[in-house]
Amino acid sequence: MNMTKIPQGDELLTVELTVKELIALTGVRFNDNNSLKVSAHKKLNSALEQTMNKEGSHESAFYL
16 A cells, blocks of 8 residues: 655645635536636645745655
């Protein structure tokens, strides 16, 4: 069994999303407007990058 180790994996992360962005992440489409989902993903990715960079970690810190 492979175990993925993620630095700061148990740290809590707070991200502000609008209700519409949150609903868009569940797969609901708003008049075929994909910008809500894209916006929410950008916010999530940005928050993750900030968290990982806080301790000097980066993407290569993930390993199996």
